[in-house]
Amino acid sequence: MTLGTDLGGTDPTATATDPTATASTETVGTDVAVGSAPDSGTGTATATGTGTGTGTGTGTGTGETGDTAGAGDEAEAEAEADGTGPTRRRASAPIRRTVATVAVTLVVALVSAGWATAKVRLGDAREGLAETQATLAAQQETLAVAERRNELTAAGIGQVQADIDTAVAERSVLDGLVASTEAEIAAVEASQAETATAQALVAAHSADMMACFAGVSGAVRANRDGDDGASADALGSAAGACGRTLAYATGARFPYDFPDPFVLPAGGAYFGYSTNSGAGDIQVVRSSNLTDWELVGNALPALPGWAEAGSTWAPAVLAREGGYVVYYTVREASSQLQCISRGVSTRPTGPFLDDSAGPLMCQRELGGSIDPSPFVDADGRAYLLWKAEGMGGPAQTIWSQELTADGLALTGQPHALISADRAFEQGVVEAPSLVRTDGRYHLVYAAANWNSRRYATAVAGCAGPSGPCTKPEGGRLLSSGPRLAGPGGVEVFRGHDGGLWAAFHAFSEPNVGYPASRYLYLARVRVDGDRLVIDAST
Amino acid sequence: MAATACLALGALAVRDWTATLDATDRTRAQTTEARVVLARTEGDLAAALESMDTADETLAAEAAALSARQAERAEAQGTADATRLWLSALQAQLASATTELEASTGRVTMLQTCLAGAAEALNQAAARDTAGAAATIRDIEGACAEAGVEM
Numbered sequence: 001m002t003l004g005t006d007l008g009g010t011d012p013t014a015t016a017t018d019p020t021a022t023a024s025t026e027t028v029g030t031d032v033a034v035g036s037a038p039d040s041g042t043g044t045a046t047a048t049g050t051g052t053g054t055g056t057g058t059g060t061g062t063g064e065t066g067d068t069a070g071a072g073d074e075a076e077a078e079a080e081a082d083g084t085g086p087t088r089r090r091a092s093a094p095i096r097r098t099v100a101t102v103a104v105t106l107v108v109a110l111v112s113a114g115w116a117t118a119k120v121r122l123g124d125a126r127e128g129l130a131e132t133q134a135t136l137a138a139q140q141e142t143l144a145v146a147e148r149r150n151e152l153t154a155a156g157i158g159q160v161q162a163d164i165d166t167a168v169a170e171r172s173v174l175d176g177l178v179a180s181t182e183a184e185i186a187a188v189e190a191s192q193a194e195t196a197t198a199q200a201l202v203a204a205h206s207a208d209m210m211a212c213f214a215g216v217s218g219a220v221r222a223n224r225d226g227d228d229g230a231s232a233d234a235l236g237s238a239a240g241a242c243g244r245t246l247a248y249a250t251g252a253r254f255p256y257d258f259p260d261p262f263v264l265p266a267g268g269a270y271f272g273y274s275t276n277s278g279a280g281d282i283q284v285v286r287s288s289n290l291t292d293w294e295l296v297g298n299a300l301p302a303l304p305g306w307a308e309a310g311s312t313w314a315p316a317v318l319a320r321e322g323g324y325v326v327y328y329t330v331r332e333a334s335s336q337l338q339c340i341s342r343g344v345s346t347r348p349t350g351p352f353l354d355d356s357a358g359p360l361m362c363q364r365e366l367g368g369s370i371d372p373s374p375f376v377d378a379d380g381r382a383y384l385l386w387k388a389e390g391m392g393g394p395a396q397t398i399w400s401q402e403l404t405a406d407g408l409a410l411t412g413q414p415h416a417l418i419s420a421d422r423a424f425e426q427g428v429v430e431a432p433s434l435v436r437t438d439g440r441y442h443l444v445y446a447a448a449n450w451n452s453r454r455y456a457t458a459v460a461g462c463a464g465p466s467g468p469c470t471k472p473e474g475g476r477l478l479s480s481g482p483r484l485a486g487p488g489g490v491e492v493f494r495g496h497d498g499g500l501w502a503a504f505h506a507f508s509e510p511n512v513g514y515p516a517s518r519y520l521y522l523a524r525v526r527v528d529g530d531r532l533v534i535d536a537s538t
Numbered sequence: 539m540a541a542t543a544c545l546a547l548g549a550l551a552v553r554d555w556t557a558t559l560d561a562t563d564r565t566r567a568q569t570t571e572a573r574v575v576l577a578r579t580e581g582d583l584a585a586a587l588e589s590m591d592t593a594d595e596t597l598a599a600e601a602a603a604l605s606a607r608q609a610e611r612a613e614a615q616g617t618a619d620a621t622r623l624w625l626s627a628l629q630a631q632l633a634s635a636t637t638e639l640e641a642s643t644g645r646v647t648m649l650q651t652c653l654a655g656a657a658e659a660l661n662q663a664a665a666r667d668t669a670g671a672a673a674t675i676r677d678i679e680g681a682c683a684e685a686g687v688e689m
Contacts, residue, residue, distance in 0.1 A: 108544070111551050118555050122562040125569060128565075128569050129568050129569040136572055143586055146586035146590055150589050153593040153594060157596055160597065160603075164600065164603055164604045167610070167611045168611075170614075178617050181625050182621060184625050185624060188625065188632050192631065192632050192635060195639050199639055199642065215656075216653075216659075216682065219656075220675050223672045223675045223676060229668060231663075231671060231675060235656065235675075238656075242656055
C-alpha cells in the first residue's frame with residue numbers, strides 16, 4: 001500500500017500525470033486509494049494504482065516537494081508535470097489547510113474505522129475460536145466418556161460371555177452327572193427288579209417249601225420212632241412240594257418234568273410242548289409272559305395205528321395257514337425204532353390229529369430218526385431238522401429237508417448238516433434248532449449223554465437250512481453248573497418283543513438222572529459278533 | 539510537527555491494523571482447524587455412540603443368554619440333585635431288599651442242603667428202599683436242624 005500524502009499545499013485543480021505513479025488499494029473496511037505523485041506537475045494529478053483493488057484517488061499535486069505549508073503563508077504550488085506548460089494555481093491557505101485537515105481527518109477516520117472494524121473482527125474471530133474450542137473440548141470429553149463406556153461395556157460383554165461359558169460348562173457337567181446317575185438308577189432299578197423277582201420267587205413258593213419241610217419233618221419223626229414205612233409215606237406225600245421247591249430254587253419256569261421243551265408264540269401268548277410225562281404224550285403249558293406257566297394238558301390224545309405208546313418225545317409245532325402241525329418222535333411198533341410223525345390241529349393247544357399211515361421220516365438204516373424241529377427261512381420256505389439215531393452204525397448226524405407248503409410232507413432231498421465228531425459230544429448230536437439272525441444261520445444242538453451232567457448245548461454255523469455247517473472251536477453254549485445239570489434240548493424262538501429266547505431243560509441239582517425231573521428253563525439269546533450267546537446261569 | 543506526529547500515529551495505527559488483520563487471519567485459521575478437529579471429533583463421537591448402542595444391545599443379548607444359561611444350569615442342578623436323591627432312595631431300598639433277599643437266599647441255601655438229602659430219601663422211598671430212605675433222613679437231620687427246620 002502506498003500512501004501518498006501531501007501535507008503541503010494542494011492545488012486541487014492541478015492536473016498532472018505521472019506515468020510512473022502507482023497506487024495500491026486494500027480493502028480493509030473502506031477502500032481508500034491514495035495516490036502519490038512524487039513528482040507531479042501542477043494541476044490535478046490523477047493516479048492510477050494497481051493492486052488488489054482499483055481505486056481512483058484524488059491526488060494533490062505538489063508544487064514543490066518539501067514545501068510544507070507555512071503558517072500564514074500563501075503557499076504557492078508550482079507543479080511542473082513534465083516541465084512543459086506549467087500551470088500555476090494559487091489557493092488560499094485556509095482552504096488548503098482545511099482541505100488537508102479534512103483529508104487527514106478523513107484518512108484518520110477511515111483508518112480508525114478500518115482498525116476498529118479489524119479489531120471487532122478479530123474479537124469475533126477469537127470469540128468464534130474460543131467457542132469452537134469449547135465445543136471441541138466438550139465433544140472430546142463426551143467422546144472420551146463414550147469410549148470409556150464402550151471399553152467398560154466390552155469388558156462387561158467379555159465377562160458375561162465368560163459367565164455363559166462357565167454356566168454352560170457347569171451345565172454339561174451336571175448333565176453328565178445326571179446321565180451317570182440315571183444309569184446308576186437304571187442299574188439299581190434292574191437290581192431291584194431282579195431282587196423283587198427273586199423275592200417273589202421265594203415268597204411264591206414258600207407254601208411248597210413248608211409242605212416239603214412238613215413232610216420231611218414227619219419222616220424224621222417217624223424215623224426216630226423206628227417206623228420206616230411211615231417215614232417213607234411222609235416223604236412220598238411231600239415229594240411234589242419238595243420237587244417244586246427244588247425246581248424253583250434253580251429258576252425253573254414250570255416245576256414239573258418237562259423235557260425237550262418247544263415254545264410256540266401264537267395269538268399273543270406262548271405255548272410250551274414237551275416229551276411225554278405226567279400230563280400225557282405231548283404235554284402242553286401256556287403262558288402270557290414267559291414267566292408264569294399253567295398246565296393245559298395233553299395235546300396228542302391218540303397215536304396213529306402204526307405207533308406204540310409210551311415213547312413220544314421232543315414235539316415241535318409249526319404254524320401253517322389254517323392251523324398248526326405238530327412233529328414228534330414216536331416208536332414204530334413194527335421196527336421198535338423211534339421215528340418222526342406229524343399231526344394237525346386248528347388250535348395251538350390241540351388236540352392234534354395224526355392220521356398218518358406211517359412215519360413222516362424214519363431212517364431205519366441209521367437206527368431211526370428223532371428230535372424233529374421245524375425252521376422257516378426268510379423266503380417263507382419251511383424245513384424240518386432232525387437227528388438220525390445212528391445206533392450201532394454211522395456217527396449220529398443231524399439232517400434237514402424241505403417241507404411242503406402245508407407242512408405235512410417232506411420234499412426234495414435230505415441234507416446231512418453235522419455229525420458227532422468232537423470229544424465233548426461223546427458220539428451224540430441231537431435236539432437241533434436252527435435260527436437265522438442277520439443273514440447268519442446258527443444250528444444249536446445238544447451233545448453227550450442226556451441223562452448225565454455231561455449233557456451240554458453247542459452251536460454250529462450254517463450257510464443255509466440245507467447246510468453246509470461248520471463247528472467253531474469251543475462251540476458249547478451251555479454246560480452244567482452248580483445249580484443246573486445237563487442243560488439241553490434247546491429250542492430258540494422269537495418272543496413277542498422281537499427278542500430271541502432259548503427254551504431248554506435241565507436237571508436241578510442234586511437230582512440228576514432219570515427218574516428225576518428235567519425242568520423247563522428260559523433264557524435270553526443274543527448275537528455277539530457272529531456268535532450266538534445264551535444268557536443263562538447254570 | 540503535527541504532520542509528523544500524525545504520520546507516526548498513522549503508521550502505528552496501520553501497523554496495529556495490520557497486526558490485527560494478521561491475528562484475525564491466524565485466529566480464523568485456528569478456528570478453521572479447530573472446526574476440522576471438531577468435525578472429526580463429532581464423527582468419532584457418532585461412531586463411538588453407535589458402537590455404544592451396538593455394545594449395549596450385545597450386552598443386553600448376552601445378559602439374556604447368560605440368564606437363560608444360568609437358568610438351564612440351575613435346572614440341571616435341580617435335576618441332578620433330584621436324581622441323586624432318587625438314586626440314594628433307590629440304593630437304600632435296594633440295600634434293604636438285598637439284605638432281605640440275602641437272608642432269604644441264605645435260608646434257601648441251607649434249606650436246599652436239607653432238601654438235597656430229603657430228595658435222595660424221596661428217590662429211595664419211591665424205589666421202595668425204605669431202609670435207605672430212613673438212613674438218609676438220619677444223615678440229613680443235623681443239616682435240616684441247622685437250616686432251622688424242626689424235625
